[in-house]
Amino acid sequence: MTTTEPIAMLEPVEDRGGVAQPLLQVNGLTKHFPVRGGLFAAKRTVRAVDNVSFSVAKGETVGIVGESGCGKSTTARLLMHLMPRDDGDIIYDGMTVGQSLSLRELRRGMQMVFQDSYASLNPRLTIEESIAFGPKVHGMADGAARALARELLGKVGLVPANFANRYPHEISGGQRQRVNIARALALSPRLVILDEAVSALDKSVEAQVLNLLADLKREFGLTYLFISHDLNVVRYISDRVLVMYLGEVVELGPVDQVWDSPGHPYTRALLAAMPSSDPDRRTEKPPISGDPPNPIDPPTGCRFHTRCPFAEPLCANATPKLTALDKMGHEAACYMAIPGSGHSRAPGEETA
């Protein structure tokens, strides 16, 4: 470093809840989008996110997987308060946003990295200006903010002297995504939401960025919410995982449990749909047929029943609740996992 004065970071939002308090608690999060039809057409709604609840412990990485239209990105945007929610609570370190925590404080405590590295940077700002922008808004002096920006560029593996004064279009996609990560870190957040942050990158670059994310997590004590459609990446990076289908969480639990003994038929289908890695053991049969249904007016009951090979009449009637499969926090929303649910494959009711 050539500067003599120490680089100041913004003070992170202080840890008020202690170790046991989850950094993020989400209860009953719901977002419906009305769809405009014709004058006399029935009113229809996209149930983008429907009664989603989960929590993220401090220092944990939680993955969200699902196909397009399952509501994973909408969930991220709702958490960041980039759009208003219809219902539900978002509690950051024990504090409810809008009551004991201002939106301004929340944005410092929680930052997001988006999939499109180019669209998420201002093309008229240099990289240094983009990274320094947030800290300046939060009251840091210009010189200090620029020094911080250069420091962070170094942290994400970009030599500040070569990159600070360049514009987003002058660098590659992988480098841009590193800039976006540096910008997210500039406000000293404790939680970073990564929404398909490595999906647009080439495989060899993706591996570099995943290594970087692991280093930064260690160095800054971060907590990640990692959203992706790529099951391999989610398995690699996450401690726990949520599987979403058409706006609902159908399964959640520690990543190994979910992978080794998936409790929901959709999770099983998703895992079986991954291309093989062995030329001698190619996939012989598609696990399920058809496309995911339109999230406008999704199927009643269990939303997966239209594609599920085990569906029975009761599945179309009412939505199964997330039910514990073991004592390690592995839960699935399927009648086959609920003892005494009436599904022919359900386990018998326990007599205890």
Added chain:
Amino acid sequence: MTKLVEISGLNIRFTGERTVYAVNDLNLSLGDGEVLGLLGESGSGKSVTLRALMRLLPKKRTQISGAVNVMGRDVLAMNDEELSSFRGQTVSMIFQEPALALDPVYTIGAQIAESVVRHEGKSHAEGRARALEMLDIVRIPSAKRRLDAYPHEMSGGMRQRAMIALALACRPKILLADEPTTALDATVQIQILLLLRELQREFGMSVIFVTHDIGVAIEICDRVAVMYAGQIVEQGALRDIVRTPVHPYARGLLASTIQGAKRGARLETIPGTPPSLAEKPNGCSFAPRCAVAQPRCLEQLPPNVEVGPGRAARCVLAEPVHV
């Protein structure tokens, strides 16, 4: 095995605001009934190579040299009329984004029928009958009703099936597939891959399949060619390349795969980024990122070394095998 496609010494350069040496000294062949994968990262020249085979590149801004022979005919020398009968009947293509490749103002049935009428000189009624048959072949449910559907009325997976039906309507000998499953959801991708595998066997056609995803290549290809910076750095049977890659780039690409990596363990990476291609490469394009590069790597293009039966790598360190 007879060769349906023979490409030798292909160079493609885009001119205009910037010059890009997109493909450099590329040699490739495709056998009868073979599925060949072009595997590479973005900008490696795989899609450009595919488009050159059908002469789909913008005429004014593209300079092509070398030889492209398809079933004994010189594609680079064809005039517009010859090209128009060549496309669709001999060679056909499917694209990544069916929503963009299909015409939004015509129904699926009309588009398929049109290509049959144009290429085979059949009547409109025969064209429609073929369209219905094709929609059945690609397993679109209630095909009869779907004939009159517009592309926007179909889901992503159905649209991709419709595009496959359109591409195969005139029974081409060769199908070019440009990342046809990349934009699809996981559970749909595997359905389309298995459908393509089945149709390839049924129709006995040859396929060139462009992808960046090794898993996808494993599901569908017999042989793969790994591309880097506009060159094929290694080609051979899928099994050999997946199990024992020779070229350092192919090795790095396969090692950086995340599948099966242990949580918390560091991933293998290839340091650096691909070159800009603004200049014609004089040496090995991968040398600046290569862990085992030597001074001679930068002096000239490395030779294409035969490292096994039907298998070659462009690396000075590759051990030649005499068979």
